[in-house]
Amino acid sequence: xxxxxxxxxxxxxxxxxxxxxxxxxxxxxxxxxxxxxxxxxxxxxxxxxxxxxxxxxxxxxxxxxxxxxxxxxxxxxxxxxxxxxxxxxxxxxxxxxxxxxxxxxxxxxxxxxxxxxxxxxxxxxxxxxxxxxxxxxxxxxxxxxxxxxxxxxxxxxxxxxxxxxxxxxxxxxxxxxxxxxxxxxxxxxxxxxxxxxxxxxxxxxxxxxxxxxxxxxxxxxxxxxxxxxxxxxxxxxxxxxxxxxxxxxxxxxxxxxxxxxxxxxxxxxxxxxxxxxxxxxxxxxxxxxxxxxxxxxxxxxxxxxxxxxxxxxxx
Numbered sequence: 001x002x003x004x005x006x007x008x009x010x011x012x013x014x015x016x017x018x019x020x021x022x023x024x025x026x027x028x029x030x031x032x033x034x035x036x037x038x039x040x041x042x043x044x045x046x047x048x049x050x051x052x053x054x055x056x057x058x059x060x061x062x063x064x065x066x067x068x069x070x071x072x073x074x075x076x077x078x079x080x081x082x083x084x085x086x087x088x089x090x091x092x093x094x095x096x097x098x099x100x101x102x103x104x105x106x107x108x109x110x111x112x113x114x115x116x117x118x119x120x121x122x123x124x125x126x127x128x129x130x131x132x133x134x135x136x137x138x139x140x141x142x143x144x145x146x147x148x149x150x151x152x153x154x155x156x157x158x159x160x161x162x163x164x165x166x167x168x169x170x171x172x173x174x175x176x177x178x179x180x181x182x183x184x185x186x187x188x189x190x191x192x193x194x195x196x197x198x199x200x201x202x203x204x205x206x207x208x209x210x211x212x213x214x215x216x217x218x219x220x221x222x223x224x225x226x227x228x229x230x231x232x233x234x235x236x237x238x239x240x241x242x243x244x245x246x247x248x249x250x251x252x253x254x255x256x257x258x259x260x261x262x263x264x265x266x267x268x269x270x271x272x273x274x275x276x277x278x279x280x281x282x283x284x285x286x287x288x289x290x291x292x293x294x295x296x297x298x299x300x301x302x303x304x305x306x307x308x309x310x311x312x313x314x315x
Contacts, residue, residue, distance in 0.1 A: 017069050021172035021293050022085055023061035029179045030058035030088070033099060041102030050095040057088045082159060082167070085175055086152065094222045096182060103186040109196035112188075112228060112272045124273040125193040125266050126200045132267050138207035140267050141214045143260035147232045150239045150254050157247050165294065166246040173290035177238055180282055181231045189225035194269035205269060215268065230271045233262050234279035241287055 019027070037044070037051035064081035071077055116123055132140075151174060158167040190196070194205075205215050236258045243251035265271040 017062075017065050019061060019065055020082075020168050021290070021297070022168070022175045023065060025172065025175040025179055026061050026085060026088055027058050029175075029182075030054045030092070034058060036102070037098060041098060044098035044102040046095075047098040047102070050098050053091065053095050057092060060084045060088070079159075082171075083155065085171055089178055092182070093226070096185060096223045096226075099182075100186045100189050100223075100225055104189050107190055107196075107225065108188045108228065109190045109192070112190055112274050113193070113196060115274045116272045120273055123193065123197060123200065125269045125271075126197060128267050129201050129203075129205075129269070134206045134208055134211070137205065137267055138209070138211050140260050140264035141205075141207060141211050143257045144232065144264035144268055144270075145214065146254070146257050146261050147235060150250075150258065151235055153254070154239050154243050154247060154250050157250055161247075163246060165298070166242075169290050169294040170242045170246065172293060173238060173242065173286050174235070176289055177234055177282065177286045178231070180286065181229065181234060184229055184282075185226050188228040190227035190272075190275075191224050192227045192270050193272060195224075197269075201269065218268075218270070227271055228275050229278040229282055230262075230265050230275040231279075232265050232270070233276045234283050236261050237280065237283045238286065241283070 031054070034051045034054040037047040037054065041047055061081070061084055064077070064084060068074070068077055068081050113123060155167065155171065155174075158170060193200075205211060207214075240251060240255065240258055243254065262276065265276060266273065
């Protein structure tokens, strides 16, 4: 008799494609976006181009994980499959215009600025424009671009230190956050104070040397209705949560720049204070979902793990 229990026998030579949590989120969310763009949203300008890209993003995990099952020792292939979320996030942001146009074709800046006025009595970005000195604005604007760095730093550290379970949970949380974040952009599109409240600011955003350039770069992306909630705030908080849990060295290094990044969303006139507040519960929900998924997966794998017959002790 085999040394393994009969229900765990595996056919020799069989290959199984194992999709991680992040892969499922990418496949489902991108496939739904592609279907919507060739269906009810096909009238929106640019819908076909975006649909093709979202379909390719959805196919990515299926193709890469299948290839990984055939070539399990190919490290570069495993790396690309694990970090497929990176090109998806980098490119999909610029493809959201037809999705947002089809779902909510009107801007919600008036409602968001009104909410700020009712909650705080002022427009936070306008008030800060009067009190933040140019040298501090310069520092905050540099930190603002850490949004593109810190999520990758933590992912690379977890990946190359071999903490696969921690890495999977972190990427799952990150993918869930951006899926919800992009959906929120479609439901509540807004262009932010730098455009909507332009005439309320005392002067153009001023720093020392780099601020005008850094500010102009953020006006170049093709999709600009991306205020609610603040993706920069939410992603930074998410990375801080997982850095605290899994890699305290990254947490200590990024804490101050991360807090400056969040402050820069207001000082740089990118977001309303309401955008920042609403990012917090979204992060809490995402962390809870990812943690629940991770624990459920661990229990399922523990039950499915083969047990040697000689490990069973009979009374």
